[in-house]
Amino acid sequence: MSxxxxxxxxxxxxxxxHDHGPAKGLLRWIITTNHKDIGTLxxxxxxxxxxxxxxxxxxxxxxxxxxxxxxxxxxxxxxMTTMHALVMVFGAVMPAFVGLANWQIPLMIxxxxxxxxxxxxxxxxxxxxxxxxxxxxxxxxxxxxNGGWTLYPPLVLQPIxxxxxxxxxxxxxxxxxxxxxxxxxNIIATIFNMRAPAMKLMxxxxxxxxxxxxxxxxxxxxxxxxxxxxxxxxxxFFHTSFFNAAGGGDPVLYEHIFWFFGHPEVYIxxxxxxxxxxxxxxxxxxxxxxxxxxxxxATASIAFLSFIVWAHHMFTVGMPIxxxxxxxxATMIIAVPTGVKVFNWTATMWKGAMTFETPMxxxxxxxxxxxxGGFTGLMMSIAPSDFQYHDTYFIVAHxxxxxxxxxxxxxxxxxxxxLPKWTGHMYNEKIGQLHFWLSVISVNIxxxxxxxxxxxxxxxxxxxxxxxxxxWNMISSIGGFIFGASQLLFLYIVIDTIRGGTGEKVSDxxxxxxxxHGLEWTLPSPTPYHTWTTPPTIVPTEHVLDxx
Amino acid sequence: xxxxSTYYIPHKATWPVIGTVGLMTMLAxxxxxxxxxxxxxxxxxVGLSIFIAxxxxxxxxxxxxxxxxxxxxxxxxxxxxxxxWFIFSEIVFFAVFFGTLWYTRNxxxxxxxxGATKELLWPAFxxxxxxxxPGKVGGEFEPMGAWGLPFINTLLLLTSGVTCTWAHHxxxxxxxxxxxxxxxxxxxxxxxxxxxxxxxxxxxxxxMGLTLGSGVYGSTFFMLTGxxxxxxCVGAIILSVVLFRSTKGHFSPxxxxxxxxxxxxxxxxxxxxxxxxIFVYLM
Numbered sequence: 001m002s003x004x005x006x007x008x009x010x011x012x013x014x015x016x017x018h019d020h021g022p023a024k025g026l027l028r029w030i031i032t033t034n035h036k037d038i039g040t041l042x043x044x045x046x047x048x049x050x051x052x053x054x055x056x057x058x059x060x061x062x063x064x065x066x067x068x069x070x071x072x073x074x075x076x077x078x079x080m081t082t083m084h085a086l087v088m089v090f091g092a093v094m095p096a097f098v099g100l101a102n103w104q105i106p107l108m109i110x111x112x113x114x115x116x117x118x119x120x121x122x123x124x125x126x127x128x129x130x131x132x133x134x135x136x137x138x139x140x141x142x143x144x145x146n147g148g149w150t151l152y153p154p155l156v157l158q159p160i161x162x163x164x165x166x167x168x169x170x171x172x173x174x175x176x177x178x179x180x181x182x183x184x185x186n187i188i189a190t191i192f193n194m195r196a197p198a199m200k201l202m203x204x205x206x207x208x209x210x211x212x213x214x215x216x217x218x219x220x221x222x223x224x225x226x227x228x229x230x231x232x233x234x235x236x237f238f239h240t241s242f243f244n245a246a247g248g249g250d251p252v253l254y255e256h257i258f259w260f261f262g263h264p265e266v267y268i269x270x271x272x273x274x275x276x277x278x279x280x281x282x283x284x285x286x287x288x289x290x291x292x293x294x295x296x297x298a299t300a301s302i303a304f305l306s307f308i309v310w311a312h313h314m315f316t317v318g319m320p321i322x323x324x325x326x327x328x329x330a331t332m333i334i335a336v337p338t339g340v341k342v343f344n345w346t347a348t349m350w351k352g353a354m355t356f357e358t359p360m361x362x363x364x365x366x367x368x369x370x371x372x373g374g375f376t377g378l379m380m381s382i383a384p385s386d387f388q389y390h391d392t393y394f395i396v397a398h399x400x401x402x403x404x405x406x407x408x409x410x411x412x413x414x415x416x417x418x419l420p421k422w423t424g425h426m427y428n429e430k431i432g433q434l435h436f437w438l439s440v441i442s443v444n445i446x447x448x449x450x451x452x453x454x455x456x457x458x459x460x461x462x463x464x465x466x467x468x469x470x471x472w473n474m475i476s477s478i479g480g481f482i483f484g485a486s487q488l489l490f491l492y493i494v495i496d497t498i499r500g501g502t503g504e505k506v507s508d509x510x511x512x513x514x515x516x517h518g519l520e521w522t523l524p525s526p527t528p529y530h531t532w533t534t535p536p537t538i539v540p541t542e543h544v545l546d547x548x
Numbered sequence: 549x550x551x552x553s554t555y556y557i558p559h560k561a562t563w564p565v566i567g568t569v570g571l572m573t574m575l576a577x578x579x580x581x582x583x584x585x586x587x588x589x590x591x592x593x594v595g596l597s598i599f600i601a602x603x604x605x606x607x608x609x610x611x612x613x614x615x616x617x618x619x620x621x622x623x624x625x626x627x628x629x630x631x632x633w634f635i636f637s638e639i640v641f642f643a644v645f646f647g648t649l650w651y652t653r654n655x656x657x658x659x660x661x662x663g664a665t666k667e668l669l670w671p672a673f674x675x676x677x678x679x680x681x682p683g684k685v686g687g688e689f690e691p692m693g694a695w696g697l698p699f700i701n702t703l704l705l706l707t708s709g710v711t712c713t714w715a716h717h718x719x720x721x722x723x724x725x726x727x728x729x730x731x732x733x734x735x736x737x738x739x740x741x742x743x744x745x746x747x748x749x750x751x752x753x754x755x756m757g758l759t760l761g762s763g764v765y766g767s768t769f770f771m772l773t774g775x776x777x778x779x780x781c782v783g784a785i786i787l788s789v790v791l792f793r794s795t796k797g798h799f800s801p802x803x804x805x806x807x808x809x810x811x812x813x814x815x816x817x818x819x820x821x822x823x824x825x826i827f828v829y830l831m
Contacts, residue, residue: 122564227644239761246683
């Protein structure tokens, strides 16, 4: 099989095999169907949203620096916590991983592009449209949504909580859902249909596997969220009673539907994280990934379990005792496949000839700090204990450990790892390591004290607090400011690397012996605009390495 | 060299961004309309027009490319993956509302009529389905029976599934006459279904006191049947396009993805209706 890349929509030459570059000008980026262009758009958009969402976090930490109201009014504070979550989840972390998928999946499986290139373009612009609708609420009468990112009724249906923002937020969710579903379908079609003929499913790099499974999670749960917010819309504007007990409905139903989406959603953010970590660690340990097959099965198990544990987010809502027990034990089981992964990463590093470049530093700290976040998750899975932790800063600390030093750190690692491949330029290792050490220290100053605050009883989502929480809040805020400022280093490195970096010419492999670990390292650096117009015949994979 | 050995990658695409602008304008307009702003309706109309223009333009382009032989077997497989998983996501969307119906009937309504809730809040509430809740939201209403129009509609949709398959057999046997007649019958049955559904809704609103606001019964009834009816409309429009293309001589036994996709969608709509007939009307 060979691929034809058409120069014009109508003017089509079947034997047009020559490699032409991108179109000129700004229009290129709007109408592009190239997986690398679209990947770049996703990644730059996500980076922008990371700083937008980060600025909101800075407002939150500034307000909480001392007890009492300092800078913003409470409703705006609540808008900030709500919008910070929505922007980070739907604007930063998810799009960043879709960007990596766009860049890497075709390179890793020997495909010339994504299977459905026009839809690929549309899924990016639907994302932008969704985020624009959401961001527009910041400038509306009554402000942005401030009932929490979960949008629980009846709170979120009350005029005081939503102002004019609710329908915009709901339609934004619809657009983001359409975007995610289109992206997921494209990834599934690409992985099933565009692989180099030599690559069997169990030869695929783990990043590709984790994204395949994540794509199924996306198409299975984004419509669920869309359905839930549609019922919010009709309850608010069209007199339905889905979540209204007087009409025979139940607000708790919303919580069930939301978390049926919400729990798989958190794995949508963590499974590709696992995939990237499983790609980076073997390269710098100079060993094949330990337990490839068990990694695939662990990923699939985690994905399956994510559908049957949702109510552990609502232990305190008043469920029957049988429900509490079932969701408690089911949740604990997740620790098993997750433990398999952590042990596999550790075993990959065991007796490896390790070096500690920036991507590896971020990856190792991911393994350690994600495990810590996992342990607090295990604490909260115990239903009676969760009655103490529920809606306190303990849960805030927990999920930030699983998202910031896990998903975000791995996204940074992916940037350091692949930017030299994509751009052909080396980043500045000294500044990279400075960025790492500042981040890893400040992120712990930022989030570790929040465990203490939560255990001592400080509730989440409040602009003011009792004085006994003052010290740890101030420390947490200081950590937050250092962490926020440190990320400007990453922004600098990304721009600097794109513009030439250290000036050092990187090799095709970039990292020592990387070509043993994946197809993308056999391509030239920088990666040409069109790659794999004829598919590779030999596929080096972790799996193959493992069996030799 | 034949184009059949190559996977077609378009170099640029203008319709996706146009469609996105249309959809976003329409939804921004709808949100403004719900907030009582006068700019809402014009925005919705503009957005919808752009969106329809996108659909026409994009599908025309696809049809042209397909007929000129630019899509090889692998491209066809990608499209089939796309349609299959799109329908899967639609099934999940309907599952939310079926799940809501199940939860309401089997859990939340019984909870409202027992224990402390009954004793302290609503001692007079009798928790039997159908209900508009202890607050009698929306006033007195009569539930929709199964054996009138809904049953006729069930027969219509099942028959349309048969005619659709008959058309497919015609296409595979290169019998264009059978293809066109089969599609014509399918589209006609589809639109007839929508007409009967409209009559049923009219009766519900004007004679039975049954509205979207009739408590949780009205909510689930109209949400489920309404979203289904919308999907029937969409499916019938898709089939109409396939019919139009069939009269233009499009499709061959080897290359007819659009027909297959439309047929899959139609069968999906059909199966959802069977679920509705059992769980909404019969039980």
